[in-house]
Structure formats: C-alpha cells, structure tokens
Amino acid sequence: MPTLATAQSPNLRVVVNSPQDTIAPDEFLTLREAIELTNGDLTVDQLSDIERTLVTSSEQSSRIEFNLPPQDTTIYLNELLPPLATPGLVVDGTTQPGYDPTTSPTAEIAIPQPIVTITPTPGQSILRGLTIVADEVTVRGLSIYGFKSVRETTLATPPADIFISHTSPPPDISQQQQPNSRFPFYPDDIPPKDVRIEFNWLGIPPDGKMPENPSAFGVYVFNSLGTTVYRNRISDHEGSAVITSVQANNLQVSENIIVGNGIKGMPDAIRLEGVINDSQITGNLICGNDGSGVYLFKPEGAVQIRENQIIFNGRRLRRAAVYLMGNNHQVVGNQIAYQPGPGVVVTAYPDSDRNVIETNRFAGLEGLSIDLNTQQHVEPIHFQVGDGHNPPRTTKYQRQTTGNNGINAPQFVSEEFFQLGDQIEVFGQAEPGSTVELYRVRETADSFYGPLSEPIGSTITDGEGQFSFTLTGLQPGDTISAIATHPQDGTSEPALNAAVKFSDGTVPLNPEPLPPVIPQCLSQTTPPPPPAEFTPPIPQPLTLRVPRNIHFALDRSDISPESAGVLDQVAAVLQEYPFLTIELQGHTDPRGNVAYNQALANRRALAVRNYLLRQGIEPERMTIRSFGETQRRTTGSGVVDYARDRRVEIIFQDLRGLEIIFEDQETDLQIEPTGGGR
Structure with a gap:
C-alpha cells in the first residue's frame, strides 16, 4: 500500500481531484498545487487533512495523476503554471477514470482521445500550458490548447502548449541574434534531457473541433537534449506544430498526427533551427498544414526525415513540401505529395551539401520532385518554391554555388527505350561513383521531369559514369526518370523523363487514367457496417446553387453575421460532397497602397x-490566395463599387460531374457610410 507522504518525502504521487486553479488548504487538490508539491515549493504539512490523503510517497519518480469529477474535467487556468522542475516527473492524464487506451478516433495513427484538458480561462491570455525545465519529465494523455499572447510585440520567451528549456531562459530572445555561437548562455543554463511528450492532443480539445482561440505553437523545444515527441495529435496552431530554437540535439519526432497548423503566423508544420544534431522525424502524418511539411532554417547538425506522409501541405503559402538548409540531411522513404510547390528543395545559400534524398514517392507537385537551388536565385520565393531544373554544371564555380554541390542529374542515352522480349534495357550517364536510382513516373501531362512516383531499382555507375538497368517490370506506355546520389555531393535533380515503347516504337493507345484524388488527412477507425443486403444508390445528376463570394466592411477582415450565413451554406455543400475542394481568393478595393x-x-x-x-x-x-486590388469587380469609384470589390471569392474545384450554379450574391454587401479606403 502507498504510504502517506511527509514533508521529507523525496518523491510524491499526487492525485489532482479538482479542476480549479487555486492554492488553498481545502478539500480540493489542484494541478497548480500538485506542481508546487512536486517542485518542493509547497509542503505536505501545508495541506488540509483531506488533501493529504491525495498525496502519497512514490518509490520511483514523482507523479501527478488525475481523478477529476467526470462532468468537470477541464482545468481552466487563471495564470501561467509553475514550471515542471522535478527530474523524472510524470504528468499522466491517462490515469483519469474513463480514459480508454485501446480506442482511437483516427485510423492512420492510434492516439486515444484524452479526457483531462488544460486551457486558459475564457478571456485570459496565458503564454504557455506546461513549461518543462527538468530532466526526464514525461507529459502524457492530456488535451492542451489556447495558449498564446495577445501582444504583438517581442515576447520574453515564445508561447506554446508545451515549452521545453533550461531554467529562466533569456529575458528577451530577440537579443539572441546568433544563439548557436553564444550557447550556452551561462554555465548554469543546463538544458533538460530526455523529456518525453506522448499521447497528447495539442491545440485541440477532446471533441476534436477547432477552438475559438488557437494556440500559438504546439511543442516548442527552446533548449533541450533528447526530447521525444511521440504519438501526439498536434493541430490548429497559429504557428508550427513542432519548433526548435537554440538547441534540440537528438530530437525524436515520431508517429505524430500533425494536421492544419500555421493558420496565422509561421506556416510550417515542423520548423527546425539551432543545434539539431542526430535529430529524427519518422513515421509522422504531416498533412493539411499551411506551409512546408518540414522546414530547416540554418540548422547546425543533421536530421533524418524518414517514412513520413507529407501530403496536402502549402494550403496558405506555396512552398516546398520539405525545405533543406545545411549539410548531411537524409530524406528517405517518405510519401511527398499534393504540394503547391516542389517536393524537396535544397538551398545553396547558405551552402547545403551532401543531402541524401532517396526512395521517396512523389505525386501531385507544382515543381520538381527534387530542386537544387543556385546562389543566383536568392529571393525568398526561390528558397521556398525552388528555381526549376538546372542546366548541366560544367565548372567548379557553378557546382560550388548550387545546392548539393551542383551534382548533375543523370542523362539517359535516349528519350525512348524499347521492349525486347519481356525485358527492357535502360542506359545512361551520371556522376562517376554515384548511385543511380530509377523511378517510374505516373504523371507526365504537364512536366518533362518527374514526379518520381515509384522507385524500381538502383545501381552504381562505373568509373566513366556509365550505368545500365535490365528490367522486367516495366511495360510499354510507362515513363521513367532517375536521380543520382554521390557521397561527396548528395542527391541530384531528376533526369528528363524517358518513354518505354513496344519494339516498333508504339505505345498503348488508351493508358489507364489515374483515379481522382480526394484530399483527406484523417479517417475514422471503424465506420459502422452497412445494413444487410444494402445496395448503394446510383447517384443522380444534381444541380446545386452555391454562393461564390462574401463581402467585407471598409478596412476589415472579420466575418459579419450576414456573411456567416452565406458561409454556412457553403459549409453545408462541402460537408455533403467531401470530394469538393475550394480556393479562397481575397480582394480589396483600389484605395490604399x-x-x-x-x-x-x-x-x-x-x-x-x-x-x-x-x-x-x-x-x-482549402487553399488561399491574395490578389489585393489587382482584380477589381467593377471599374467604378462609388461606395457601392468599392463594397463589391471588398470580397473573398470561393472557387470550387474537382466538381466530379456535379452541376453547380455559382451565384454572386450581395446580401452581405457592406457599404461604407462615409469616404475612406481599402
């Protein structure tokens, strides 16, 4: 049996039985009191008799467990919680009665639904949910959301659902212009080691709906060694889901669901900067975020990005799915698809070499599968969406000013290869001593390069750079491409596509079209089976009337009640037809710069x-675009004309045979009472 704790007990097991946010000797033991107890800032002797029964000695590390009233499991905070400062502390939301570790609402990765929730009291602005400053702290099975600052000025330290750092980080991170060269800040600034964040829902409440007040960031690793972020559902943040700053050596981000982040600020799902040696991003679903899936910004050290699904990102900003700065990164075995930008971009400024990009599967890209930037293209747009296919690099200078040392793409000996018997022989030229990886290309209508859909073989070039393949799996009508990886350079851009044909030079007349893709990040685990002998109805041609625009007041971007009613109609159509996608195009009137x-x-x-x-x-x-004043609705200069200009147009895509009548409605037109602009 556990023993009652005393003032001298080194390790405590504390059971939180109240969602209140107080410190008082009463019958309720709160989360704030539990943290103070485990930190040693509150002693057992200061508790009431009832509270003492909820605190026992722990043979191992300290633990905070939960037994909240079943109808009242949300902890509303009034102010920032004390940091978790006890080594080995476990904050375990899975101990709440009713938590079911065997079920998950998502089929892609099993992450059970939490019960215990931590969020600010409505109307309160609180910077962080939990702050971790000690070694081997574990946070498990909680819903944490709504943490950010309403101030627009530079913050003392960044806001986040979970913030990991040494004790008392610098008072103003804006002064740390080059944190790596100044790390550590002081001898006592020892980063916490082996922190573990697992099975939490960050940014979203247990019902899975987007909160009214989203968090700023999910997990912010400001300064830590060996942090593990495992099987969390991280969604709906204004900024990145996982972000690093000063140091995050040996960071492990694995098997998380990272969906719908970057909705206001920093758009990338995972953004790594600072010292990140030996870090790994593996087995995650990274989907529907507003920028890149993974964005490396001037890091020190190398990252492995392996076996992730990185799909349908770039919903707000067109960027590469994976953007690499630095050396020796590995992007291996990922599915990288449906990106309004390239697949993987390697920058050349700063120098970025020896990055290996192999055995990935690409699809639905607006750009190359792999794009090596040059230093001649140094605008932010090039850093984010690449600069297109490079001509052959023929001089040492050209190679030094291009990502991955400007390694040239393989060149096939012909744009056509012919079936001989049941075999097809493929020949080409690449860098001597490089590994050439051959790919099947399934999308060819709009590009001469890739996308690299399916790896089908690899070989090593000889001393002259020659390579060859003898294949039996290819068929006439297939298209192929290739990449080359050299240990001193890294991986190249794709080769120009080549066609596989019959021996007489022909191809099948009607290749099978690719099935349409319905954008989907998550699906339910086990949908109910249909009734016995159920026959799906044959869909009938439908005619829908859908509003295609809403309007805004002068110099405003908030949704009026009238516009909300219009958007409710749009939402109803989108809910009924899950294959529909939309692009939201923002416009203004011509006044203003x-x-x-x-x-x-x-x-x-x-x-x-x-x-x-x-x-x-x-x-x-949903994707968004901004046109500003460039596409006016009218040419007039009256207040009604300007009111019509102030709009968002809703462009429906992938109609799948639906007959839709799009209506330019004006029921929500907001005409300014006096002169003005925008």
Whole structure:
C-alpha cells in the first residue's frame, strides 16, 4: 500500500481531484498545487487533512495523476503554471477514470482521445500550458490548447502548449541574434534531457473541433537534449506544430498526427533551427498544414526525415513540401505529395551539401520532385518554391554555388527505350561513383521531369559514369526518370523523363487514367457496417446553387453575421460532397497602397478559411490566395463599387460531374457610410 507522504518525502504521487486553479488548504487538490508539491515549493504539512490523503510517497519518480469529477474535467487556468522542475516527473492524464487506451478516433495513427484538458480561462491570455525545465519529465494523455499572447510585440520567451528549456531562459530572445555561437548562455543554463511528450492532443480539445482561440505553437523545444515527441495529435496552431530554437540535439519526432497548423503566423508544420544534431522525424502524418511539411532554417547538425506522409501541405503559402538548409540531411522513404510547390528543395545559400534524398514517392507537385537551388536565385520565393531544373554544371564555380554541390542529374542515352522480349534495357550517364536510382513516373501531362512516383531499382555507375538497368517490370506506355546520389555531393535533380515503347516504337493507345484524388488527412477507425443486403444508390445528376463570394466592411477582415450565413451554406455543400475542394481568393478595393491591400486581402481569405475550419471543413480541402486590388469587380469609384470589390471569392474545384450554379450574391454587401479606403 502507498504510504502517506511527509514533508521529507523525496518523491510524491499526487492525485489532482479538482479542476480549479487555486492554492488553498481545502478539500480540493489542484494541478497548480500538485506542481508546487512536486517542485518542493509547497509542503505536505501545508495541506488540509483531506488533501493529504491525495498525496502519497512514490518509490520511483514523482507523479501527478488525475481523478477529476467526470462532468468537470477541464482545468481552466487563471495564470501561467509553475514550471515542471522535478527530474523524472510524470504528468499522466491517462490515469483519469474513463480514459480508454485501446480506442482511437483516427485510423492512420492510434492516439486515444484524452479526457483531462488544460486551457486558459475564457478571456485570459496565458503564454504557455506546461513549461518543462527538468530532466526526464514525461507529459502524457492530456488535451492542451489556447495558449498564446495577445501582444504583438517581442515576447520574453515564445508561447506554446508545451515549452521545453533550461531554467529562466533569456529575458528577451530577440537579443539572441546568433544563439548557436553564444550557447550556452551561462554555465548554469543546463538544458533538460530526455523529456518525453506522448499521447497528447495539442491545440485541440477532446471533441476534436477547432477552438475559438488557437494556440500559438504546439511543442516548442527552446533548449533541450533528447526530447521525444511521440504519438501526439498536434493541430490548429497559429504557428508550427513542432519548433526548435537554440538547441534540440537528438530530437525524436515520431508517429505524430500533425494536421492544419500555421493558420496565422509561421506556416510550417515542423520548423527546425539551432543545434539539431542526430535529430529524427519518422513515421509522422504531416498533412493539411499551411506551409512546408518540414522546414530547416540554418540548422547546425543533421536530421533524418524518414517514412513520413507529407501530403496536402502549402494550403496558405506555396512552398516546398520539405525545405533543406545545411549539410548531411537524409530524406528517405517518405510519401511527398499534393504540394503547391516542389517536393524537396535544397538551398545553396547558405551552402547545403551532401543531402541524401532517396526512395521517396512523389505525386501531385507544382515543381520538381527534387530542386537544387543556385546562389543566383536568392529571393525568398526561390528558397521556398525552388528555381526549376538546372542546366548541366560544367565548372567548379557553378557546382560550388548550387545546392548539393551542383551534382548533375543523370542523362539517359535516349528519350525512348524499347521492349525486347519481356525485358527492357535502360542506359545512361551520371556522376562517376554515384548511385543511380530509377523511378517510374505516373504523371507526365504537364512536366518533362518527374514526379518520381515509384522507385524500381538502383545501381552504381562505373568509373566513366556509365550505368545500365535490365528490367522486367516495366511495360510499354510507362515513363521513367532517375536521380543520382554521390557521397561527396548528395542527391541530384531528376533526369528528363524517358518513354518505354513496344519494339516498333508504339505505345498503348488508351493508358489507364489515374483515379481522382480526394484530399483527406484523417479517417475514422471503424465506420459502422452497412445494413444487410444494402445496395448503394446510383447517384443522380444534381444541380446545386452555391454562393461564390462574401463581402467585407471598409478596412476589415472579420466575418459579419450576414456573411456567416452565406458561409454556412457553403459549409453545408462541402460537408455533403467531401470530394469538393475550394480556393479562397481575397480582394480589396483600389484605395490604399499595394502592400497593405495584399496583406488585407490575405487576412480576409484567412478569415473565411478559419470560419469554415470551425464548421468542420478539413484544412486539406482549402487553399488561399491574395490578389489585393489587382482584380477589381467593377471599374467604378462609388461606395457601392468599392463594397463589391471588398470580397473573398470561393472557387470550387474537382466538381466530379456535379452541376453547380455559382451565384454572386450581395446580401452581405457592406457599404461604407462615409469616404475612406481599402
């Protein structure tokens, strides 16, 4: 039997039985009191007799467990919690009665639904949910959301659902212009080691709906060694789901569901910077986020990005699915698909070499599967979406100023290869001593390069750079490409596509078309079976009337009640037909400067997207664009003309045979009472 704790007990087991946020000797033991107890800032002797019964000695590390009233499991905080400062502490939401570790609402990765929730009291602005400053702390099985700052100025330290750092990080991180060269800040700034974040829902409540006040970031690893982020569901943050800053050596981010993040600020799902040696991103579902799936910004050290699904990202900003700065990264065995940008971009500024990009499967890209940037293209747009296929690099200077040392793409000896018997022989030239990986290409209509759909073989070039394949799995009508990887350079861009034909030079007349893709990040675990002898009805041609625009007040981006009613109609159609996707195009009237109008139009499109997100429309089904004042609705200069310009247009895509009548409605037109702009 556990023994009652005393003031001298080194390790405690504390059971939180109240969702209140107080410290008082009463019959309720709160989370704030539990943290103070395990930190040693509150002693057992200071508790009431009833509270003492909830604190026992622990033979191992300290633990915070939960036994909240079943109808009252949300802990509303009034202010920032004390940091978790006890080595080995476990904060375990799975101990709450009713928690079921055997079921998961998501089929892709099993992450049980939490019961215990930590969130700010409505109307309160609180920077962080939990702050971890000690070794081997574990946070498990909680829902944490709503943590950010309403201030727009530089913060003392970043906001996040979970923030991991040494004790008392620098008072103003804006002063750390080069944190790596100044690390550690002081001898006593020892980073916590082996922190573990697992089976939490971060950014979302237990019902899975988008909260009214999203968190800023999910897990912010400011300074830590060996942090593990395992099987968490991280969604609906204004910024990144996982982000590092000063140091995150040996960070392990594995088997998480990372969906719908970056909805307002930093758009990338996982953003790594600082010292990140030996870090790994493996087995995650990274889907429907607003920027890149993984974005490395001037890191020190190498990262392995393996066996992830990185799909349907770039919903707000067109970027590469994976963006690499630095050396010796490995991007291996991932599915990288449906990105309004390239698959993987390797920058050349700063120098970025020896990055290995192999055995990935690409599809649905607006750009190359692998794009090696050059230093001649140094605008942010090139860093984010690449600069297109490189011509052969023929000089040492050209190679030094290109990502991955400018390794040249393989060149096939011909644009056509012919079936001889049941075999096809493929020949080409690549860098001597490199490994050439051959791919089947399934999408060829709009590109001469890739995408690299399916790896089908690899070989090593000889001393002259020659390579050859003898294959039996290819068929006439197939298209192939290849990449080369050299140990001193890294991986190349794709080779120019080549066609496989019959021996007489012909191909099948009607190749089988690829099935249409329905954007989907998550699905339920076990949908109910249909009734016995159920026959699906034959779909009939449908004619729908759908509004295709809403309007805004002068210089505003909030949704009016009238516009909300219009968007509810749009949401109903999207819910009924899950294959429909939309692009939200923001516009302004012509008054005001170009930059301001561009930003205002972007905010309007964001407001519409976020409203629809709260109606349950999946983030992967919506992209946004900002046109500012460039596409006016009218040419007039009256207040009604300007009111018509201030709009978001809803462009429906992938109609699948539906007959839809799109209506330009004006029931929500907001005419300014006096002169003004924008």
